[in-house]
Amino acid sequence: MKIFLLVLASMTTVGPGLWRPLYPAEGEEEITVPAFELDEAAVTHRQFLEFVQEHPEWRRDNVGSLFADEGYLDSWAGPGELGSSVGRGHPVSGVSWWAARAYCSSRDARLPTEAEWELAAQASTEEADASEDPEHLAQILAWYSRPGNQTDPVAHSEPNFWGVYDLHGQVWEWVDDYASALVANDNREDGTVDITRFCGAGAITASLKIDYAAFMRIAFRSSLQADSTTRNLGFRCARDLPKEAP
């Protein structure tokens, strides 16, 4: 049990590495992502319960509607209790961007950026970049055949190359810049497509057409608002690496 709790609380270093956005702007075909720290596991219901107990302004009966829609933590039995049907060690869901940010801030951390999250998530158990590995991609896609409300305890499966668990296969996860995916209204490169409105319509311009899961993540993020909550959307926290002493 001790080992399990250590996994829940710890971060691992991810990167540095290169991430190729699915819909790159000119000059953005490869983004260098500096090394950063990322939670090994997604934040759990138990951890989030402790957070709202310490920060009651984030209880579902206190939070302002600006910060979370009506689905906020609605799987819990009450504003301050999980109930028997919620797995304490399972990834928390039903959390808005604001609430996820506040949780990470309370740990002197932040949400990962999209580039950081995607860099971590393109690793398989063996490779840092498995984004063109058919077996890896097939494993990710297999998740989509599973009902969205089924989760396992975090860190239940094998960690990836970086030592990170469950980036695929449990819940979708917030990134800090969710609203950067993707806007074309002021795109002077036009000739590109309005993928915020027509999911998948831009596949022809995508950098890696075999990565179907990446299309789905972009489509999902494009649909989010900051107050959005769903029962299959959770998060984990990230942090800059400590600066080395001069």
Add this chain to the structure above:
Amino acid sequence: MTSPRIVLMLLTVPLVLGITNCEEQVLPPDHVPGLDEPVEEVEPNEPAEAHADPHCDPDKEHLAASEPILGASVYQLDISLTDQDGETAALADFQGEPVVAALIYTTCTTACPMILNEVESIVDAVDEDGKPAKIKVLLISMDPERDTPEALKAYRDFHQLDERYVLARADEAQVREIAAVLGTRYRQLPSGDYNHSPVIALLDAQGQLTGRMEGFGQQRGELVERLRDLVE
């Protein structure tokens, strides 16, 4: 990091007359019934499709400026703005008057001038007989690195904007929060420019988002009408 000001006070303060269903929606889901029941049921005036925008509940009536900050108010955000004169103010200082708000950046040559044109045409339409309506226009830069107060002032002067127009900058994390409440999507490009959605938002005196248009022209009349209602 922003922390919401708790709206529990709403449970203990009887609200003013004229509360409609929309105020019910800003209360916590488990609020104590009875203290804040609507006094008067008001049918929504807008067609159903006007509610499609998830950012905006046009049925929200605004309360007097002296009322506590509501759970839906953007003035819960702890955001520090620096204006074109280098003066610092809190976003919440805008409470008390309707605000037309948008994210722009001054070196933007495509959508931003069109956003400004739209904003000016909305404001002009609300001004009656040349008498300026009591509103504020808040244009916040999404490019805090390049949009210094001097750059903001030059932009304001170039476009001959009157004193109701405030050009302001905030730090990057706070710009992200402002964009989140206005529903503006944006991304910096390697060139330093931005891709962004052209959003114009309307806040009532309490900071509740009561109108919003994305794109140009189509919803302008609706926003003008709503702003007129708020001014009156």
